[in-house]
Amino acid sequence: MIKLLENKKVRLLLCVLLVMLIAVVVIQPTYAAGNVSGVIQNAWKSAETQIKNVVNNVVFPVIDLILAVFFFVKLGMAYFDYRKQGQFEWTAPAILFGCLCFTLTAPNYIWNIL
Template sequence: MTKNKKYVLCLVVALLVCFAFSTTAFAAGKGDVAGAIENTWNDASGQIKTVVNKVVFPAIDLILAVFFFAKLGLSYFDYRKSGQFEWAAPAILFACLVFTLTAPLYIWDVIGL
């Protein structure tokens, strides 16, 4: 086969695969797309809230806690070496950690869920 025929054949196969695995979504009734999106959001918002509260926030908290204690240890070693303790980085990490630990209590009211 020539080079052009191979490219055309690959393109045709890719298009057929796209058409085979794609679906058309229609809004129910009079074509109210905004209503369909709103209903989908209302159905999924509870699940999204649960996943964010039980998976995302704890993962972020864990990462920030590890970084906070590592930076605190490194700051202590720098203090022993130079005699001056650098508070900025541990303070910022601690503030972020407190923010993400308390975020599930108020973030959903801010967003409006």
């Protein structure tokens, strides 16, 4: 028996079996009691105006500001690359401009989608 326990594979198998046995004994299934979706909907309805105000007045302007800074920095870097190499790279400024337009207009339609 002792020689059998010296084998690493046997010890690993015994450890795995012990962990599985403990898991079967200790773990119990949990179930939600009641109407969970109704509670979530009621919580959303009670906090909806506050969430909308914070998102419209804080979150979107911060995202817009960050994107605007990145856009102008990238546009300046693209211009300096154009002066050095003679070729203007439009991809990154165009993507940032599209994202900026999307986030500037998002408060008008995002709440209709949600």
